[in-house]
Amino acid sequence: MITRIQHRGRAAAVLAGMAIVSGAAPGAETARPQAAHADLASVLTKEERTIPGLRRVDRTVMVPMRDGVRVATDILYPTKGEERMPAILLRTPYPFAMEKSWLAKYFPRFLQEGYVVVLQNERGKYWSEGEYTFLPRAREDGYDTVEWLSKQPWSNGKIGTFGCSSTAESQLPLMTLGHRAHAAAVPMSPAAAISKVGPH
DSSP: OOOGGGGHHHHHHHHHHGGGGGGOOOOOOOOOOOSGGGGGGTTOTTTTGGSSEEEEEEEEEEEEEEOEEEEEEEEEEEEEOOOSSEEEEEOOOOOHHHHHTTTTEEEEEEHHHEEEEEEETTTTSSTTTSSSSSSSHHHHHHHHHHHHHHHSSEEEEEEEHHHHHHHHTTHHHHHEEEEEEEEEEEEESSSOOOOOOOOO
């Protein structure tokens, strides 16, 4: 699908790859996620106010993994939203501001098309708990995050993943698990660093 519409531009191609994420799907509901800093949940930064289609942010939501470690997650809600919406997940070791800068041409399109955009720091990075290791927990943590997102009251049960470099590589092990809610994946430039050398 993506190769057939390359003439429409990369952002359009990504949206075509994510088109499968729309549509209703069943999923048990849980309590609405609460930001760790609730007073900041609805306050947009100066930079965020320039993002077209962004309505509000649930900031530093601590999402629990199966071993009890909680990972820091920002949830960006679109102005064009229905009662239940699909989501696009980026799991990253990088600062959220860096991801927003690198992917500035994609985020507005996602939001304007009615997708919730979810940024999550991998365990051990920034506000996320636990110890950071490159990729070994991408499978389990990715699965647990998709499971959690699919059960939120705003979710239609369809989650797409998206990202470049390390944020792409973390999608590959998740894809092998075939989570019912993982509807689409767009790993851009993966396998740039598939392992680690030495003690670091």
